[in-house]
Amino acid sequence: MTHPWFRGITPPRVLAHRGLVMPEAAAEGIAENSFAAVAAAHSAGAPYVESDCHLTADGVVVLFHDEDLSRVTGDPRRIADVTLTELEQLMAERGGLITLQQALDAFPTVRFNLDVKAEDAAVPVGTAVAPFADRVLVTSFSDDRRRRALDAAAAKGGGIRPATSGGTRTIARVLAAVTARSDRLVARALAGVDALQVPERRGRIRVVTPRLIAAAHRHDVEVHVWTVNAPDDMRRLIGMGVDGIVTDRADIALDALS
Structure with a gap:
C-alpha cells in the first residue's frame, strides 16, 4: 500500500531543498533551513520540504544542515554545544530558527522529508514525528540512524510509521x-523502503540509470534525485x-515540471 506521504500528489514531486531562499532573500541574509525559508517554499506552492535534523545542547530538534554553525552564522560551535535560546539569537536576523516541532505545527499542509544528521537526534526525531507520520519521510545517510528514528516513531505510536528512504x-x-x-x-535490498533518494552521479559512477529506475518501480519504490537546479536537467x-526532484529552486522546478 502506498504511504500517505505520496498520496494525493501526482509526480513529478518537487522537494524544496532546505526550504527556498530566493537570491534577493539571500542578499538580505536569509539562511537555508530557516523559518523564512520553509515559509517561502510553502508560499511558492512546494508540497514537500526537504530538511535536516540536529539536536541542541538542551535536547531540542532543530532544522539545520551542518554539524556546526560556522558556515551559516560564523560561530564555530557545534549545534550540539549550543542551547535553543542561543541558536534562536544567532538565527534571529537570518530568517529565524525553526524547530522540528514548530515546522510540523506551523505548516500543517507541508509534507516533510527529514534527514537525521546527528546520532543523538534519531530517537527525538522519531518521537516527534510519530503523530505526523502520514506527512513525514525519514531518511539518513546512516541506515542504522534511520531505523532508530523509525523504531522510536513506532514505539511512540500514531497508527502508521513515517515513510522512509534508504x-x-x-x-x-x-x-x-x-x-x-x-x-x-x-527486492531484498528494497524491503521496507519507500523511496531511493540519490545523486545522479557519484564521482565517475552514474547512479541514476534506466535500469535502476525500472528496478525500483517494479517494487513500488520511487526514485528522487538531488540536488537539481537547472530546468533542462529536471526535465x-x-x-x-524519475519520480521526484530535490532542488534549491522549488519555484523554478514547479514551473518547469508543471
Missing part, C-alpha cells in the same frame, strides 16, 4: 543487485522516469 548501505546494495541483474536481491531526469 541510506548509503541500502543504496549500495540496490546498485549491486541491479548490476548483477538479480531482481531477488533488489531530462523526469523524462527518464
